[in-house]
Amino acid sequence: MRVQLTERQAAAREEYESFTRQAVAPHADAWDRAERLPEEFLEEFAARGLLGAAVPAGYGGAELDPITFGLLNEELGRGCSSVRSLVTVHGMASYAVARWGGDRQREHWLPRFATGGAIGAFALTEPGAGSDVKALRTTARRTDDGFRLTGQKRWITFGQRADVYLLFARLDGREAAFLVPRDAPGLTVRPVTGMLGTKASMLAELSLVDCLVAPEALLGRPGFGLAAVAASALELGRYSVAWGCVGLAQACLDASLDHADRRETFGVRLRDHQLVQRMIADMATGTAAARLLCQQAGWLRQDRSTESLHATWLAKYHASRTAFRSASDAVQVHGAQGCGDGHPVQRYLRDAKVMEIIEGSTELQQTTIAESAYHSRTRTTPTERVTA
Ligand SMILES: Cc1cc2nc3c(=O)[nH]c(=O)nc-3n(C[C@H](O)[C@H](O)[C@H](O)COP(=O)(O)OP(=O)(O)OC[C@H]3O[C@@H](n4cnc5c(N)ncnc54)[C@H](O)[C@@H]3O)c2cc1C
Structure with missing residues (x-):
């Protein structure tokens, strides 16, 4: 490689x-x-x-x-x-x-x-449709002047700031993607505050009541909204989050190295305690492995290989878990300081938890990767799973 x-x-x-x-x-x-x-x-x-x-x-x-x-x-x-x-x-x-x-x-x-x-923002999740994206209930109906959309979207990153939403709805029962401008009549955007992590990502809830969009708002063909448009966008999103988690884990390692070098207990620096070294070693190894998995997914993506899909699942799964474990250990290495308001490692821990939920939760990654492992033994192709 x-x-x-x-x-x-x-x-x-x-x-x-x-x-x-x-x-x-x-x-x-x-x-x-x-x-x-x-x-x-x-x-x-x-x-x-x-x-x-x-x-x-x-x-x-x-x-x-x-x-x-x-x-x-x-x-x-x-x-x-x-x-x-x-x-x-x-x-x-x-x-x-x-x-x-x-x-x-x-x-x-x-x-x-x-x-x-x-x-642009990505609006798929609804009150009744999170991991199970096929449960989406937002509807679109054709009218003389375009489409009318009705439904609710939740937890939309940068929804407060976006000018247009890549939004998914059912048109004649089939899943379809739309580009909904923020000023579309019938669309209300409400800020969501007080999230655990990624707090500056300006989340919003969208409410659509007979929201009018022009005929050219339809992106791709009806029926391909989830299987093609959302799936490929989510694959890019998962790839992006995986790499972001490598950076987050690296930040945990950097902060822990600095702190363990400065802080002394029992007459020696923290870095000289073997149990602290265990945490540093796990962060360093996990981060390096996550970076390699991301690079592998990247090279496969560059080569337009179909294997990039599976490689991205592996990368996101490993990187998000590493980020969370590293952030938890980073807080541990910092002791009370790491729990303090405004300390970066406290933010890392809150942000890292979010990484295990978005772009395919840890559990959805686990079941998908396990299923794929069985298929690779029997040389069959697993059904592609679309999950936000
Ligand atoms: C900070 C943040 C930003 C977000 N940004 C966006 C955005 O920009 N656009 C957007 O559309 N959505 C966004 N989301 C929503 C996100 O995509 C969903 O939270 C995610 O899909 C999980 O759905 P859910 O929260 O409804 O959890 P659920 O689907 O209700 O799952 C709850 C728990 O059950 C587990 N679970 C569910 N099904 C199974 C199963 N079959 N087997 C085992 N375990 C299972 C899950 O892993 C999870 O731990 C965001 C969420 C957060 C927290």
Whole structure:
């Protein structure tokens, strides 16, 4: 397996690392407390072209290759999981329009996504449909002027700030994807606050009551909304979260190394206690393994291999569990300081728990990976599972 970054990838990683160190990490705890990202930051982020990560170059985007996209997510995840989650959901919307949109949809949305002129969000989850996305109840009906949508969407990352929602509904009983502008008549956006983690990711609940959208809001064909549009966007989202978890785990390791080097108990530094070394060793090993799994998924994605799907499940499963274990150990290494309000490791622990729930929960990953392991023994293909 190739593990060497190209010169361009290595340079991009340096750029993302330095941006995160200077412009993201120092503010992450304040953003977490404020439960939002400031507009000035979003402007700077857009001006650097970072919102165009998943937008094709032909539409003004950066069109990052999978490994470079992963490195962006890793470095941002190291500084602030809420900023990384913006790249995830905006990237999912960008990717879906680029892959499934018609010419007019691409020409309208992609240049805006590339420059931050519009922010996209992904709206699938409903009160009765989380892991089980097929339980979605939001309906769409055709009218003379387009479609009318009725239903509710929950926990929509950057829903408070988005200009357009990639939203899923049933049209004539079949699952369909729509691009619903924020100003669509009949759409109400309510902020969701007080979340456990990724608190600055400006979640919202959407309520649609006969919400009117134009005929060109339909993305892809009815019937392919979940199996194609949502599934491929979620695969990108899972890939992005997996890399973000590598960054989060790395941040836990970095903080623990610093603290264990400074703090003394019983006349020696924490780093000299073997039980503390056990925690550091597990963080270092878990993070390195998660990074390798992400790289493997990235190379397969780059080669457009169908195996990238399974590799991404493995990467996200391992990386999210590593992030949570590392964050828990990082708090342990820091003792009471790590429990204190505003300490980064406290935020890491809260953010890491969210990573085990989104983009395929730990349990859904476990059952999917186990099923796939049986299929690989019998050389049969497992049914692809779509889960948010
Ligand atoms: C911070 C945050 C941001 C989010 N952002 C978005 C977003 O941008 N867009 C969006 O559409 N959604 C978003 N979500 C929703 C997210 O996708 C769902 O939370 C996720 O799909 C899980 O669904 P649920 O919360 O309804 O849990 P449930 O599906 O009710 O599951 C509850 C528990 O039961 C377990 N479980 C469920 N089914 C099984 C099974 N078959 N076998 C074993 N265990 C099972 C799950 O693993 C979980 O632990 C977000 C959620 C959070 C917390």
